[in-house]
Amino acid sequence: MRKFLYSLAIVIGSVVVLLYAMDYLFTRVYETAPPRNKFQYILTLKPQTIDYVFLGSSRVANHIDTKEVEQLTGKRAVNLGMEGAHLEDNLLQLKLLLHQGVRMQKLFLQVDYQFEDKGRSPIALSEAMPFIKHPVIKEHLRSTNTPNFEANCYIPFYRYIMAAPKIGFREFCFSAMNKKPKINPGEGFTPKQGNRSFEKYSLPSSISETNTAVEAIKKICKEHQIEVVLFCAPFCSIAENKEYIGKLKTKLPELKDYSTGYNDTLFYDCAHLNQQGALLFTKRLVANEILNEKK
Known part of the structure; x- marks a missing residue:
């Protein structure tokens, strides 16, 4: 019996050591590799001025051409829209x-049906997980329940197992090999090509x-x-319940309705x-919200 317990302790101890080692290795690679997503990109930034920052979901990532913004304004712009992001994710981006x-002159925040979303998106949350020990990320995730x-923060390698599709072995290998993503996170614009048949x-x-989250972003700014x-970015003509945008403007009178x-x-979907x-x-957007305002 004593021999069995000794062997069991050795096995358990080896597994725990392996988990801590894997957790350290994965985290170290994500912290030091060239950024492959926008959370990584933000964490590489040094103190600087970015005149126009765009936050939102894919309806920012696919819609705001920052090179065009910079050409029209002569100032620096960055598109930090993330596919599937909720407003809570955008709040964390701003804090970071x-x-x-x-330093920024203007923050452009895309708001639409995400006004109804509470909490963080699984995609954006996964991309933040390697950096859960970062003081801003740790405090934000703890304060927003x-x-x-606790498991993600204190159980070694747990977060990498639970979020494997986004930060698991495949993404770890890409990061370790310094493989560049298709879209430079520093530019952020991910254009859609052509037209798909519109579904309901x-x-x-x-x-x-x-x-x-919206109120917190406004307060911080x-x-x-x-x-x-x-x-609010455009929707196609067959979108139903468009009166929702009117209701949204009663909650956010300052909302610019596009x-x-x-x-x-002009739509992909x-x-x-x-x-x-x-x-x-x-x-x-630039003509109305930046150039016209200067005149």
């Missing part, structure tokens, strides 16, 4: 930008009283003297413009 010493926070698409039929531009006025040929549409939208 400020922690890294980034992230599920399994509907905005929410009801609206929440408030969204705590006020404290740091950053101008906030809330905007949800209509674009031909369906009902919620995303194609590259041609994105260029047109970028020009209009």
Whole structure:
């Protein structure tokens, strides 16, 4: 019996040591490798000025051509939109930008049906997990009651197992080999090509009283003297419940509504413009919210 318990202890001890070693190795690679996603990119930034920062979901990543913004304004812009991101994820991005010493003139925040989302998206949360010990990320996830926070933070390698599709062995290998992503996170614009057949698409039929992440972003920007531009990107003509945007403006009177006025040929699908549409939208947004304001 004593021999069995000794052998069992050896096995358990070896597994624990292996988990700690794997956790250290994965984390070290993600911390030091060239960034392959936008959380990694933000954490590599040094104190600097980025005049125009765009935050949101894929409806920012696919819609805002930062090279066009810079050409039109002569100032620096970055697109930090993330596929599937919720407003809570954008709040964490803003906190990290400020922690890294980034100064900005304007923050453009895309707001639409995500006003109804509470918490973080699984995709964005996974991309932040390698850096859960970072003081800003750790405090944000703890304060917003992230599920399994304690396990992710204190059980070695647990977060890499649970979020394997985004930060597991495959992504670890790409990072270890310094493989560049298809889109440079420092530019962030991921254009869609062509047109897909539109499926039935509907905005929410009801609206929440408030969204705590939006209010927190507005408060932080006020404290740091950053101008906030809330905007809603276009939807195709067959989108149902478009009256939701009107309801949203009653909650956020400052919201800039760009949800209509674009031909369906400019859409990749009902919620995303194609590259041609994105260029047109970028020009209009810059003309209305930056250039016209200077005059």
